[in-house]
Amino acid sequence: MQRSTAARKAVTRFVLDASVVIKWLFPDRPEESDAFHALQILHLIKHSRLPVIQPPHWLAEVAAVTTRLEPKRASAAVSLLFTLEFPISSGMDLYLKACDLSDSLKQHLFDTLYHAVALTEPNTIFITADDQYYRKAASAGHIVRLKDFTLPSGSKS
Numbered sequence: 136m137q138r139s140t141a142a143r144k145a146v147t148r149f150v151l152d153a154s155v156v157i158k159w160l161f162p163d164r165p166e167e168s169d170a171f172h173a174l175q176i177l178h179l180i181k182h183s184r185l186p187v188i189q190p191p192h193w194l195a196e197v198a199a200v201t202t203r204l205e206p207k208r209a210s211a212a213v214s215l216l217f218t219l220e221f222p223i224s225s226g227m228d229l230y231l232k233a234c235d236l237s238d239s240l241k242q243h244l245f246d247t248l249y250h251a252v253a254l255t256e257p258n259t260i261f262i263t264a265d266d267q268y269y270r271k272a273a274s275a276g277h278i279v280r281l282k283d284f285t286l287p288s289g290s291k292s
Contacts, residue, residue: 147258148186150224151176152249153196154264155281160201160212169264169282176262179286180219188256189221190229190248224252240271253277 158173167173179185194216202209229251236247236254246268253261254277263269264281272278 146260148188150249150252150261152263156197157200172281187221188224190252191223191225224256228255
C-alpha cells in the first residue's frame with residue numbers, strides 16, 4: 136500500500152467504494168477483478184476487525200448497480216447489506232469537500248462523496264477498486280486501491 140501521511144497515523148476507519156461492495160455480491164463476474172481482496176475485507180468486517188464509515192448514498196448506489204446487473208437478486212442483496220448497519224458520515228463539511236473534489240478532479244459527485252468521507256473524518260482511508268478514479272485522486276491522499284490494501288498496523292487485528 137502506498138502510504139500517505141494519514142496512513143502512517145493510526146487508521147481507525149475505512150470507507151468502501153461501491154466498486155468494492157459490488158465485488159461481494161458478484162465475485163464470480165469476470166469484470167470483478169480483485170474480488171478475493173474484497174471478500175477478505177468483508178470477512179474482516181464480519182469479525183469486527185475493520186471498522187467502516189460510509190457516505191449517505193452508499194447503499195442506494197450499490198442497489199442501483201445490483202438492480203441493473205441482476206434485478207432478481209437486488210432485494211435480497213440490499214436487505215443483507217442493510218443489516219451491516221454501517222455508520223454514516225454526513226454534514227456540511229462532507230458535501231463541501233465532495234463538491235471541491237468533483238470540480239477539481241472532474242469526477243462525479245457520487246464518487247467523490249466516498250473520498251470526502253476519508254478526507255473529513257479523522258484517521259480514515261478510502262478503499263476503491265476504481266483505478267481510473269484512483270489515478271485522478273491519489274494526490275488528494277487518504278485513498279488506496281483495493282488490490283494494494285493491507286490492514287495497517289494499529290488497526291484491530
